Amino acid sequence: xxxxxxxxxxxxxxxxxxxxxxxxxxxxxxxxxxxxxxxxxxxxxxxxxxxxxxxxxxxxxxxxxxxxxxxxxxxxxxxxxxxxxxxxxxxxxxxxxxxxxxxxxxxxxxxxxxxxxxxxxxxxxxxxxxxxxxxxxxxxxxxxxxxxxxxx
Amino acid sequence: xxxxxxxxxxxxxxxxxxxxxxxxxxxxxxxxxxxxxxxxxxxxxxxxxxxxxxxxxxxxxxxxxxxxxxxxxxxxxxxxxxxxxxxxxxxxxxxxxxxxxxxxxxxxxxxxxxxxxxxxxxxxxxxxxxxxxxxxxxxxxxxxxxxxxxxx
Numbered sequence: 293x294x295x296x297x298x299x300x301x302x303x304x305x306x307x308x309x310x311x312x313x314x315x316x317x318x319x320x321x322x323x324x325x326x327x328x329x330x331x332x333x334x335x336x337x338x339x340x341x342x343x344x345x346x347x348x349x350x351x352x353x354x355x356x357x358x359x360x361x362x363x364x365x366x367x368x369x370x371x372x373x374x375x376x377x378x379x380x381x382x383x384x385x386x387x388x389x390x391x392x393x394x395x396x397x398x399x400x401x402x403x404x405x406x407x408x409x410x411x412x413x414x415x416x417x418x419x420x421x422x423x424x425x426x427x428x429x430x431x432x433x434x435x436x437x438x439x440x441x442x443x444x
Numbered sequence: 445x446x447x448x449x450x451x452x453x454x455x456x457x458x459x460x461x462x463x464x465x466x467x468x469x470x471x472x473x474x475x476x477x478x479x480x481x482x483x484x485x486x487x488x489x490x491x492x493x494x495x496x497x498x499x500x501x502x503x504x505x506x507x508x509x510x511x512x513x514x515x516x517x518x519x520x521x522x523x524x525x526x527x528x529x530x531x532x533x534x535x536x537x538x539x540x541x542x543x544x545x546x547x548x549x550x551x552x553x554x555x556x557x558x559x560x561x562x563x564x565x566x567x568x569x570x571x572x573x574x575x576x577x578x579x580x581x582x583x584x585x586x587x588x589x590x591x592x593x594x595x596x
Binding site: 342345346347357360361365367381385388389390410412 | 498499516518519532533541558
């Protein structure tokens, strides 16, 4: 029997996917994020741009703000952000300011991903991409398929 | 006697400077912004990153969110953002998503300005820079001089 490591990257990314599912259930583009520090989630967020009528209400922005609120300080050194889709330019800029130590991404975003504009992240931030990418992509595909059907 | 055009760019930038002064008075890096639509301010903001412990609490972010809230929609087509300092990458990314029609900036930011990373703005967004730049720069200089003195 395989033992589930509750503190593994896969576990935290599954939590980010759970956040993405919440967005999906609300009719939002399904992207989710969690901020982890000391083997604990200290900030969560999912895309709420439609519900809040606010282009800044991306999953990462909310997770960053929640984590800083939890810590009582605005810097996220020592923290890892898990997010189901590659951050956009806005979120990469916010992550730069946060000085987050590590970012783990599931799926790449070939249209709006920050990496299309070079490396916008903080030089001290480690970046990894591809963890549970298929799950994140499947959820996004299901969302856009559903959107197209509901419009036709 | 020169008549003051209440709907001129100078007038709106003076309002953005007034927001920057509010940030100054709270011990925040003095940057201010207003969003104008139909000769009316529909969103205001000043930097509150320290008070809110939140790296995302830049003047532009708050002005965008306030304007979208006023409009009941997340897009700022037909609106102009006046801001006292060149937007950073995060704010440029947010302005991209907002599809704001025009951005008028006072001072350039040679260290953290978005333009160091190429053009991150929406192709339909018009951009102008330099209006009341000296006033914006003077306020920033006064702030950093004061900071240095309070630390020594």
